[in-house]
Amino acid sequence: MRDVAERAGVGLGTVxxxxxxxxxxxxxxxxxVLAAIEAIGFQRNEIARSLRPGQHSHTFGLLLGDLTNPFYASLAKAAVEVAGRExxxxxLSTADEDPQVERRAIANLIGRRVAGLIVVPDQGDHSYLDHLNAHDRVPLVFVDRPATGTDxxxxxxxxxxxxxxxxxxxxxxxxxxxxxxxxxxxYTTGRRLRGYRRALREAxxxxxxxxxxxxxxxxAADAASATRDLLASAEPPTAVFATTSFLTEGVLRATQQLRERLGLVGFDDFRFADLMQTPVTVVxxxxxxxxRHAARLLLDRIHGESGPPRRTVLPVHLIVRGSGEVRQGRSRTARH
Incomplete structure (x- = not known):
């Protein structure tokens, strides 16, 4: 830490x-400070005195996005279960799409001698991982999105x-x-936009x-506002594709408030989607x-699996419940 502090021109407390x-x-x-850490390859070993040189703890590091999002909570639950069986x-750590927070979190996890890392990466350059991990290679699996600058x-x-x-x-x-x-x-919703464009072109x-x-x-609030604007336009849509469950919620709020009928398909299922007055069709x-798959890949690497980086794309499926068939218009329950 002294070397980092000296190189960055700060005190030990700041580091x-x-x-x-x-x-x-x-x-x-x-x-x-982060630049100095990368340049030096510094890793703080919180539990180094309890481990032999080169030994890692029997611990995963799991770095996710917003844990209030059920998507990440479900992902974490499954990974923890696989890890526990082994x-x-x-x-567990979160970064909330902040590159500086992500760097600090990963440096902290590596310093704790985790046996491997599962990371939902932000949109920044991840070549810094090669520097942080230069002296003590830790297996790494990215999940939900690929990272740039590292393999x-x-x-x-x-x-x-x-x-x-x-x-x-x-x-x-x-x-x-x-x-x-x-x-x-x-990445994710950008790819979903590509799929939308492709379907329209092919049709x-x-x-x-x-x-x-x-x-x-x-x-959901932003999605509700956008839906109201779309419905108020000179040529409103007859249907909406919402690229996340939060956005689907916003569309539903807006159409219910306005007593409007609008075709709807959302990406990602959510609780009570099948219990709505018009059940929601989802991907x-x-x-x-x-x-689970990310945890298994990480275990493979921890146990000595070698070879080039693996890319796995898991399938999704459409659950048809009725909202996609709805045609635009005022609801029968609308007040006159």
């Missing part, structure tokens, strides 16, 4: 706060194929003006850019299998 993610450190200062504990095993969903099928389903029901709500994401339908709504945030994925 400690950056590594622990505790206390206030200016962004520019934190950046200098006698491994799991250290490792990755487990993904068929985002493009699922979105294509969702859009095809709406077209099959007679919809021609199909809007899409796109949550901010550098010989124009891609109306006015019906493609990219949101600043992926919240569903086995999120738990995503976590």
């Amino acid at each position: 400690s706060r950056v590594l622990n993610g505790s206390g206030a450190v200016r962004e520019e200062t934190a950046g200098r 006698g491994y504990a799991v250290l 490792a095993d990755v487990v993904l969903l068929d985002n493009e194929g699922g979105a294509r099928r969702a859009t095809e389903h709406l077209i099959e029901q007679g919809h021609r003006r199909i809007a899409i709500l796109v949550a901010p994401s550098y 010989g339908l124009p891609v109306d850019e006015r019906l493609i709504v990219t949101l600043n945030r992926g919240s 569903a994925a086995d999120t738990e299998e995503l976590g």
Whole structure:
């Protein structure tokens, strides 16, 4: 730590706060500390005195996005179960799409001598992992998204194929003006947008850019606002494809408030989707299998599996419940 502090021109306490993610450190200062850590290849070993040189703990590191999102909670639950059956504990951390927080979290996990890492990467450059991990190679698996700047095993969903099928389903029901709500994401919802465009092109339908709504945030409130704007436009859509479950919730809120009927397919299933007045058609994925598969790949690497990085794409499937068949118009229960 002294070498890091000297190189970054800060005190030991500042280095400690950056590594622990505790206390206030200016962004520019934190950046200098992280750059020094990368340059030196520093790793803090919290439990080094209890381990022989080169030995790792019987622990996974699991770095995810927002744990309030049921998607990540389900993924984590499955990975923890697989790890537990093999006698491994799991250290759980979150980064919330913040590259600086992610770097600190991964440095901290490596410093704790985890046997391996499962990471949902943010959209930044991940070549820094090669520096952090230079002296003590730790197996790494990316899940839900690939990373840039480094090579490792990755487990993904068929985002493009699922979105294509969702859009095809709406077209099959007679919809021609199909809007899409796109949550901010550098990979998953971008691939879902590609699937939407592809389905329209293959059906010989124009891609109306006015019906493609990219949101600043992926919240239900933003999706509800966007849906109200679409319905108030001169040429409103007859159906919407929502690229996350949060956005699906927002569409439902808006249509219920306005007493509007609108065709709808969402990506990702959610609780009570089948209990709505009009049950919601969704593209569903086995999120738990995503976590299980990532954990199994990591165990393989920990146990000596070699070879080039593996890329696994898990299938998704359409659950037809009725909302895709709904045609636009005022609900019969609307007040006059």
